[in-house]
Amino acid sequence: MLAASVPVATAQPPSTRTQETFGLGRAATTAEIEALDIDVRPDGWGLPPGRGNAADGAPVWERTCQVCHGPEGKGGTAAPVVGRAPNGRPPTVGNFWPYATTLYDYINRAMPRNAPGTLTPDQVYGVVAWILVRNEIIPNDAEMNAETLPQVVMPARAQFVPDDRRGGREVR
Amino acid sequence: MSRRTDSRATQTKRERLTRRDLLARAAGVVGAAATAPVAGQQSIDTTRRPGRGPNGLDQRSPFVTPRRDPSSTSSRTPLQDLRGTITPADLHFERHHGGVPEIDPGRYELLVHGMVDRPTVFTLADLQRFPATSRTCFLECSGNLRRGGPETLPQMVCGLTSQTEWTGVMLSALFAEVGADPNATWFLAEGQDAAVMTRSIPAEKAFDDAMVVYAQNGDALMPGNGYPARLLLPGWEGNASVKWLRRIELADQPFMTREETSKYTDPLGDGTVRQFSFVMDARSIITDPAYPRVIEPGWHEIRGLAWSGRGRITNVEVSVDGGNSWEQAALQGPVLPKAHVRFRHPWNWTGGPAEIMSRATDESGYVQPTWETLRAARGPNTRYHQNPITSWTITGSGRVLFGAERLQA
Numbered sequence: 001m002l003a004a005s006v007p008v009a010t011a012q013p014p015s016t017r018t019q020e021t022f023g024l025g026r027a028a029t030t031a032e033i034e035a036l037d038i039d040v041r042p043d044g045w046g047l048p049p050g051r052g053n054a055a056d057g058a059p060v061w062e063r064t065c066q067v068c069h070g071p072e073g074k075g076g077t078a079a080p081v082v083g084r085a086p087n088g089r090p091p092t093v094g095n096f097w098p099y100a101t102t103l104y105d106y107i108n109r110a111m112p113r114n115a116p117g118t119l120t121p122d123q124v125y126g127v128v129a130w131i132l133v134r135n136e137i138i139p140n141d142a143e144m145n146a147e148t149l150p151q152v153v154m155p156a157r158a159q160f161v162p163d164d165r166r167g168g169r170e171v172r
Numbered sequence: 173m174s175r176r177t178d179s180r181a182t183q184t185k186r187e188r189l190t191r192r193d194l195l196a197r198a199a200g201v202v203g204a205a206a207t208a209p210v211a212g213q214q215s216i217d218t219t220r221r222p223g224r225g226p227n228g229l230d231q232r233s234p235f236v237t238p239r240r241d242p243s244s245t246s247s248r249t250p251l252q253d254l255r256g257t258i259t260p261a262d263l264h265f266e267r268h269h270g271g272v273p274e275i276d277p278g279r280y281e282l283l284v285h286g287m288v289d290r291p292t293v294f295t296l297a298d299l300q301r302f303p304a305t306s307r308t309c310f311l312e313c314s315g316n317l318r319r320g321g322p323e324t325l326p327q328m329v330c331g332l333t334s335q336t337e338w339t340g341v342m343l344s345a346l347f348a349e350v351g352a353d354p355n356a357t358w359f360l361a362e363g364q365d366a367a368v369m370t371r372s373i374p375a376e377k378a379f380d381d382a383m384v385v386y387a388q389n390g391d392a393l394m395p396g397n398g399y400p401a402r403l404l405l406p407g408w409e410g411n412a413s414v415k416w417l418r419r420i421e422l423a424d425q426p427f428m429t430r431e432e433t434s435k436y437t438d439p440l441g442d443g444t445v446r447q448f449s450f451v452m453d454a455r456s457i458i459t460d461p462a463y464p465r466v467i468e469p470g471w472h473e474i475r476g477l478a479w480s481g482r483g484r485i486t487n488v489e490v491s492v493d494g495g496n497s498w499e500q501a502a503l504q505g506p507v508l509p510k511a512h513v514r515f516r517h518p519w520n521w522t523g524g525p526a527e528i529m530s531r532a533t534d535e536s537g538y539v540q541p542t543w544e545t546l547r548a549a550r551g552p553n554t555r556y557h558q559n560p561i562t563s564w565t566i567t568g569s570g571r572v573l574f575g576a577e578r579l580q581a
Contacts, residue, residue, distance in 0.1 A: 024349060025292040027292060027293075037285070087443075102434070110270065116368070163448050165451065167453075167538045168537045171546065
């Protein structure tokens, strides 16, 4: 009897977009958002001002990256970032990365692994250009900046497809 | 039921007496050599000396020492040591890409911005004031298969899955609070670790069952599991449930982060690479008997776990003859959606070589595939989302070994 009258919460939310609000939290300031909003999208949205080419990136690579990734971007203790072997084996930026903007985003947020977040935008653009040149994706002297980087077409781009598994009998 | 009776009946009274005799002798050997063995007797007679009083934080018995198996990138839940469906918080698997950050809850903040009416910062206390929801579900790393040799523990085969009763706030409530733009189709979830982990998540998941959780089995989250707050995407690959959550940004397209392009994608046999493969397909594993056990002939209960990211497990079948014939195992209720469920199956091992294996079916009709079926569907290069049927072989002397040959080539 009692059980029937007690509302039982389930893990399923009331799935509606016009839910009530509770007046919790405080308004975020523009400065706060800018300080945290470091992501970069394929359309270039989020790329900061700055520039660099492979020649600018070479000393950055030597000083801060090659200890783990090797002087040529391969053969180090960390995964190779240079290589165009077919079939994405082993996967590298050259044969497996669909977007060049991801390089900026990832290196800026997570590399060098022992001191992430310490590179300036110019240094990131430079080292991104260095990696793209080594992978024979852009010309030696190409400058990477907020305009040019989103235009780089990566060799692996066309391979990526959305998940088509839907459950049911078929194993995909 | 009748099986159970049958296997009991095959043991003669004399055999049972012999075993009891042995147990009593084993118990007595340690400290009471001079006196007659007494069942349950300890090296120190616990009935003659008061034990410790109540304490502030309990510890496992010194005789109980389950351990995660840590590598440089992850630590794996000791599935062979657990008997229910909930994973103790200190044994929950860990996988992180920049180490475990130490976060002061008093300074913790979650920023929600992007395609919203009101960009908002929530403190931990704010999150905890929202209507709370508890949900029991599994969390599994999509890189959860090791193809070891015969001496491979369940923990090593697939210990990157664990189950928790999580408590937190529905993400849909946070989205309502900030006035999410109905045109937002994706959101970015970002962590506060040294990897500043980021994943793009379809906004639909926020209106389905995504949560921001701050409690693990009723207690605060463990540091390795995202303290003080993490995203929880029930049924989806663990990496997307971003830990140490510091920021959510709503957008109308995915961000194509490194962890959804270079990693956590699946190269298929036809040359394409499957992306945003979030859902964990149905899977099961026998956790007992398993390596390194040595079993004796007679009655055994085959026990294991089954789970599916697409909903409830509807059936688990067990084979004791290497997959030639299958029988239905019993499922221990309640069978929750997107949750580990226990299955059990009585087995009378008569002493000959045997191979035991389990196969899960979920409510979508999906049946856990063999390794060959998976390889045929995906080609040789996929690394994530490997959920093949795995087996344990029993040698004539009762050694239980991982069925490594099932996962060859």
